[in-house]
Amino acid sequence: MKSLAPGVYLLEGFFTNDQTAAMRSHLSNQTMGDRSLLKSGYFRELIVSPPIVAIARKILGKKLLFHHANGVILPPGWPEKLWHHDYDGVSPDPARQFKMIHLMIYPEGASEHNGPLVILPSSRNTRVVRSWPGRYQTRPMAGEICPLIKPGSLLVIESQIWHCRRHGSNPDISRPYLNISFCQPGIERPERRQVLTRHAAYLTDLPLDSGLFASDGVTDERPVLQRTFTTPE
Numbered sequence: 001m002k003s004l005a006p007g008v009y010l011l012e013g014f015f016t017n018d019q020t021a022a023m024r025s026h027l028s029n030q031t032m033g034d035r036s037l038l039k040s041g042y043f044r045e046l047i048v049s050p051p052i053v054a055i056a057r058k059i060l061g062k063k064l065l066f067h068h069a070n071g072v073i074l075p076p077g078w079p080e081k082l083w084h085h086d087y088d089g090v091s092p093d094p095a096r097q098f099k100m101i102h103l104m105i106y107p108e109g110a111s112e113h114n115g116p117l118v119i120l121p122s123s124r125n126t127r128v129v130r131s132w133p134g135r136y137q138t139r140p141m142a143g144e145i146c147p148l149i150k151p152g153s154l155l156v157i158e159s160q161i162w163h164c165r166r167h168g169s170n171p172d173i174s175r176p177y178l179n180i181s182f183c184q185p186g187i188e189r190p191e192r193r194q195v196l197t198r199h200a201a202y203l204t205d206l207p208l209d210s211g212l213f214a215s216d217g218v219t220d221e222r223p224v225l226q227r228t229f230t231t232p233e
């Protein structure tokens, strides 16, 4: 696992050509209005597949939770995405000590040609609300990195790190992408709760029993799912 900066990892050749082709094909069923991947049996299997869970576990440790998974094929002429971060939480979490990560996957790669993912590693320890960095739009920032993400690669980023999507040299082509997010338990995560509640019906036929979808155990509310899971080894 190559570290590009603290909290940013690039794993080249993580997926086979067949896997990236299958991802692209299944993404074509996604709509811009609802990007959740949980509706798809193919993506539910991917989310709990041992290689994906193993990478998440390597960074987050044994006790980890699924957070959300989204993906779509951006159509030609797609919009840039402003600087932001994706760390979900409301309770005080001074040092972001309860980690959250995003696994970013680009079946056709992400580059200066089809639109790079731009990352600001020095933002790792800043604490602002998620949309606050948007005041900088997608402007170049000192210290940003713009990794060449080839098809088949997996890029992992700690979710509090600021990032944006910029137009590449050709914004008139489609751009498939997906991301899968995991977190450590320990704090309340409102977005996660919403995602699991909304998609509970899809989570009863998981191919692998896992604790990934359990309650965060933080609030007194009923567990998100009543089913008892065991953590896969």
Ligand SMILES: O=C(O)CCC(=O)C(=O)O
Pocket: 081, 086, 110, 116, 117, 163, 164, 165, 177, 179
């Ligand atoms: O499209 C991209 O490369 C980035 C998407 C993104 O920033 C996000 O989903 O949070």
